[in-house]
Amino acid sequence: MENQSSGKKIIKPQTLKGFRDFLPADANARNLIIQKIRKTFELYGFEPLETPALEYADTLLGKYGSEADKLLYLFNDRGGRKVGLRYDQTVPLSRVIAQYPQIPRLFKRYQIQPVWRADNTQKGRYREFVQCDIDIVGTEAELADAEIISCTLNTFNELGITQRIVWLNDRTIFDNLGFTKQEIIILDKLEKIGDQAVIEELKKMGRKNAAEIFTLLKNTQPTPRIKKIFTALEKEGFSEKKDFLFVPYMARGLDYYTSTIFEVKVESYTSSSLAGGGRYDKLIGQFTGNDIPAVGIAFGFDRLVDVILENNLISIGKTPSKVLVTVFNPEYEINSLDIATQLRKSSINTEIYLDPLAKLDRQLKYADQKDIPFVVVLGPDEVQKNVVQLKNMREKTQREITVEELVKILKT
Amino acid sequence: MENQSSGKKIIKPQTLKGFRDFLPADANARNLIIQKIRKTFELYGFEPLETPALEYADTLLGKYGSEADKLLYLFNDRGGRKVGLRYDQTVPLSRVIAQYPQIPRLFKRYQIQPVWRADNTQKGRYREFVQCDIDIVGTEAELADAEIISCTLNTFNELGITQRIVWLNDRTIFDNLGFTKQEIIILDKLEKIGDQAVIEELKKMGRKNAAEIFTLLKNTQPTPRIKKIFTALEKEGFSEKKDFLFVPYMARGLDYYTSTIFEVKVESYTSSSLAGGGRYDKLIGQFTGNDIPAVGIAFGFDRLVDVILENNLISIGKTPSKVLVTVFNPEYEINSLDIATQLRKSSINTEIYLDPLAKLDRQLKYADQKDIPFVVVLGPDEVQKNVVQLKNMREKTQREITVEELVKILKT
Structure with missing residues (x-):
């Protein structure tokens, strides 16, 4: 790390793998994009919330699934407390709901802060990245799910990404067809590996009627919840296939989703999803003891910025100086x-x-x-x-x- | 940490000591205040920069003084690297200057990010707080010092804190009078303990002519650099005693300052300084091998917010919703x-x-x-x-x- 040159100790200037500096032109673009996102979130009545970078490890562990636990930045602080860096903004939100009695029973908040994951950087993933979250806590109303999706669609419009579509599914469909957690993980790979490979993998896991049940899944009709969400979205001027689509095989990894799940696809620019979320009616109960329904979405800010800048979707100068x-x-x-x-x-x-x-x-x-x-x-x-x-x-x-x-x- | 209640494991919702959540009314105020600060920084041609929360420990250690090193959040990451959380924004800036050849020789940047210090919370200090920094790198011009101070004064005006004054001093005055590092630390306590106690402490350290040298210090005239800074500030419409003041005994703790130092006092609201900075012409050289002059200031954002809200200095609603x-x-x-x-x-x-x-x-x-x-x-x-x-x-x-x-x- 240190070079001896001309008798003076020089510290090598370097960033950690997976961490990035944003020089002015990039930082300026990020600021302007965050302003637009914030503006749209506030248009829908979401209010800001900030939580600390460090949480007790107990708050974080076991919420995301055992694979994700391995990606947590955990350490002992100077007081010997086991602490961890924020991994997402949903678990901190759940903690906040349980901690402050003054928060109204119905709570709409947005949160725009960095999160940290000790992920494999070779996959082009970063270890520090910004998430932009909106969540609605305290109601099972389908209109809440629709608000999250409507706000998401309009945020993408505001960012010049009009070629976006929200894929929706309902996890109860998997439960009704008797899929196990392991099988759901296989279903989630469908887009990458194709129908036939999914059926083969399901067979290998011991499913005898794999082909039949897979066909059954693909032909499943939207649940009543999904239908009501669609009605609200149509009332707001959005339309099926252009703005939203029911995709019965979409799964999403995180453990805590209980019903509706959604992802934003922008296929003309990228194969990965730029935002994802769903309904998690059991997570907050881990802090309160009583279940409190909630629904929300997280935008992958860094990938959004890449898509906007690579495709010149909004005009952004290199500097705020005139x-x-x-x-x-x-x-x-x-x-x-x-x-x-x-x-x-x-x-x-x-x-x-x-x-x-x-x-x-x-x-x-x-x-x-x-x-x-x-x-x-x-x-x-x-x-x-x-x-x-x-x-x-x-x-x-x-x-x-x-x-x-x-x-x-x-x-x- | 966990209670067993009705057979269900409940995780106690709590934040770490020295860390805070900002619920919507507070988070909204913080957002509006940051917008005003950012606007004024950009008015003066400062451009945004962002650096990672985590740095190599070597980047951070030994820059702030040995007392400060004890306040660093250091740990080993999953790859066994010794890393630390950002302690301020000046050392990361110095690293950035050394790391990117594409940065212009003259560089003006602002940075608004949280920093972390494992400080004693009993003193009412937080372990996570936001700093707002402006710095000018690559010039020894007195006009650069004046730009930092002028931008600072106008930022306070924009925030409704018009009863502010910048105290200035030049560290070379201490060098010329032969004060040691230890003695400078004593001088810095003058406001708290008074003239007589300072003289006594200087005597205890072994200074025989303590009273004489102290009188000499208090009667020191501004250096040519300070005089030139004052001329520029006056040209911009600021005036001595109302907006700026030469205070020859003011010291400031950090090790890396080399010449001009300044602090913003708002005595009608608080005894602590709300912003502080100075010229650090040798710090960047620790990364580059060649000295590069620089001057800057850091605003203590959290204390600023407290002063603004406690005294109703600007009108801020509790919610962005209309x-x-x-x-x-x-x-x-x-x-x-x-x-x-x-x-x-x-x-x-x-x-x-x-x-x-x-x-x-x-x-x-x-x-x-x-x-x-x-x-x-x-x-x-x-x-x-x-x-x-x-x-x-x-x-x-x-x-x-x-x-x-x-x-x-x-x-x-």
Whole structure:
């Protein structure tokens, strides 16, 4: 980790495998996308919630299934407590519901925070990633499931991902057909391995009537719950096959789902699902002792960002800065500062170049590299005439204008 | 941790000491305050940066001083790597500068993320809290120091904290007077223990001319760097004593500061400093091998939020929701959904009550508890007449209006 070079100890600058820095252009895109997501969540009446990065290990263990437990970041803190990093936002929500009596019986919340999983990074997975969750606690109403799906569809629309579809299923279908947990895991692989392979695997597990029961499953009709959800979604202007689809073989891994489950597919851009969730009517009871119904979805934020940026689905600049004010030399620094101050007073995002000895050429290159759309240049002539030169970096044009005109142009 | 009650294993819902949940009213306030901070940072041309929660322990250790090292959350990950949770945002910034050659030589960034410190919670300190940092890397220009302070002052203004003042000092003053590290720690206690106690402690450390050197320190004039910073700040409309003050005995604990140091005081509300920073021209060199000058400040976000909320400095509602649409009964649920959908299409944050069997009284109480300003009521009469009842929950008034009028009123 450390190199000895010229007698000075240098620490190698590196990030941990599966962890990423987001430099300004990416961080700026992430901020703008989170703003859009937050706006849509709030449009549907979801309120924000924040929970700590660290939880007691007991809060986390055994909720996600034994495979997932192996992916938890667990350690002993300085007080000897066994603690773990947040793995998702559903278990912390369940803990919160049990912990605070002042929370209304009906509770709609959104949560946008990072989660940590010690996953295999070779699969292109990250160990730190952001989840965006919406959940409705305290009601079994089908309208709650419909609200989650409607909000999800509109969030994708807001992000320019209009080619999305929500797949729905109801886990009670598996129970009614007598599928075991192990068999459900096989069903979940259908899209990857195909019908025939699924039937073979079911046979290997000891199912004699594998082909028949598989056909039965594929021809299952939507449950009354799914039908009611569809009616609500249609009332809101969404339609089957374009916006939502019943997929009786879809399973989803997590242990805690009890009824409706859903996934968002965006097949024109990616094969993986960009959001997933369902109804978990028994999870909160592990903290309260009494079951409290709940339904929700988690968006995989990082994959969403990738899809949006790779396909240019919304227009996002590389920087929030609108203009760079250059500095002619140390003597004229104060004149440049004066212009910058006036622009900022008019709410224009303004940078001033902070090395008064740098040549103009270097300052322009800097603006170019950061993709700042406008540059203001002023030297002795401009100061004397009380004007500035405004460069439009994209159109590669330049004009001499007064400071009042400058403010007016950059405000628009 | 676990209780056996009625044969069912219940996990006690609890947070770790020093860690907090933020329920919706608080989380909403935090979001709004972060938006204002971000807006001002971007006004000054700072761009966002995000770094991982976990870093190699080597990256963190030995940067903050040996006392601080004891507060690091360190552990071995599943791959046996020694890792630690982010302690501040300055050391990760320094690592980033060394790691990415594509970062411009001049670099202005802001960063708003949680940090973790295994501190003594009895002092009212938290173990997880958010820092808001701005830093300028790659220039020794005094204007850079002035930009940090100007942006800080304006951020406080934007947050309604206009009674703030930045205390400045220059660490080279201590060096010139021959103060040791241990002595500087004593000087830093001056405000708490008073002049005489400081002189006594200096004597105990072996300083014979303690009283004389202390008087010399208190009468020290601003360094040329501080003077230039003041000139720039005055040019921007700030003034000495009201907005900034030279305080030659102010020290600040962290090891890595090399010259200018500053703290924001808001004495009418709190005795502790709400933001602090300075120039650290040698820290990045620990990663790059060559010194790169830098200056910055960190805002203690959680204390800022407390000051704003306790003193009602900006108006913040408890919820982002504007209106609750009630549901008369299951049969009329679809009519309420229709109204909610129309309001949302007009960008009005709308909640629909998700238990169609609940009495109207309960639904109104819910709106009241959450402080939702408007409630829409509709039953068979209203549906027949194609109108709704709009309740203004604050003014305790009600009127019958058409849906078009409803949208118009709630839009404003």
